[in-house]
Amino acid sequence: MAADIVDFREFCENPELVDNLDHRIIRDVRLPDESELYVCFTFDDGPTEYTPLLLDLFKQYDAKATFFVVGEFVDEFPDITRRIVEEGHEIGNHTYFHPNLSTITNDEVDKEIITTEEAIITHAKTRSQLFRAPYGVFRMETLERVEEMGYRLALWSRDMYVRDWEYPGADAIFDRVLENMKNGSIVLLHDGGGEREQTVEAVKRLFPILLNEGYQFVTVSELIEISEQKNAGKMKI
Template sequence: MKGMKWLCLLIVLICSCFFTHINASADLIKRKEVEPTGQVVWEVPTSKKVIALTFDDGPDPKYTPQVLELLKQYGGHATFFEIGYRMEQYPEIVKQVVQAGHELGNHSMTHQYANKTGVKYMSLDIIKADQIIQKYQPDRLKLFRPPGGYIDTALLQETKQLGYKVVLWSYHQETKDYTLPGAQVIADHIIRNARNGDIVLLHDGGGDRSQTILALKSILPALKQKGFQFVTVSELLHIQ
């Protein structure tokens, strides 16, 4: 009987965790429902050989300049979804990004996940980061990438009111470079799966990004040889 009691308790706990997860996830946006509205972008269907490389969690004084140098070497532009407090820490790096012709995107002020903070906190976080971005790159298309890719219907509506377009990434191009799978693994994945209009997620900040840098040294020449041009997300959105 005692064993049966513990078994029943375990079943109750598992069910509780399962339904809690379902309830917590219930309001997360579904791509098939949101994509037709144009409020969230994963990639852009096009016949042109263009691809948008994006870099999250910077700026970083060690890795961001290396990314900039590689992009310059291969004549490419990219979008950097930067964190507000890091922009405050490294203003010179932000200037380098903008002066090199790249684009700044909003990755929030403190990099908190929306499913943990709520829409009010995230709204203020977006506004604070926006105030910093406007100092360097005013009057541009406003692009927001939610930390962790977490966005629900309430936050989606809030970002729309703030004048932002939400930019995620092509699911077939999620390399998870932040897990340090190896430079060759990152490079092979992106090169093998490259399609016209892709938005590729990479990271130039938030930890050891040496593998990402090494991967770029293979990715950029390989994709250029395939005929791809490297564009910003804004440029990608305006391609006919």
């Protein structure tokens, strides 16, 4: 693998590597011990028919999440995209066709991002502040480029690579999230890319437990803001 390519999946398997990652890449957001408890659920690869099921749950608990949407599905499901925003959640850009960015040209990367943003603006009348690379794979120059375009590159907490796409069962998804939960966790789950009943069921079971523990469900941008405030303007990631 070329040295300038980041494959965050490798970092998830090898925690000791994470300290070497560029600090601008959002992944583990640490909050002071005395802080209130916050968690950020992120859902990638939608919107799909599973997204409204998650939106219903989050509405029931007055909770917020971040949805990293794929442009082609934003165009296919404009009403769901709009609903995500109308209900106070955050939308992040996750490319148009979900390619591995290390295998396409810089111009193609630009096009993936721009066409997705156009779809989001058209259908949801907002623009996203965050970009998440498919599979967590990208060239370092893409980090520079997305920052020029006005995004922060947001991944997930290393130990919250839940792998719900393996269909391990709702119990396993539930366990993987709960076992690793800590203040400021960014959880990676999926509302697209396959059948997501297990994911929806796991989230449904997690809600009462995490709320009982005192967790507040916030978006990635809210979590970053809270972290910056609590750490007196100094980002500790």
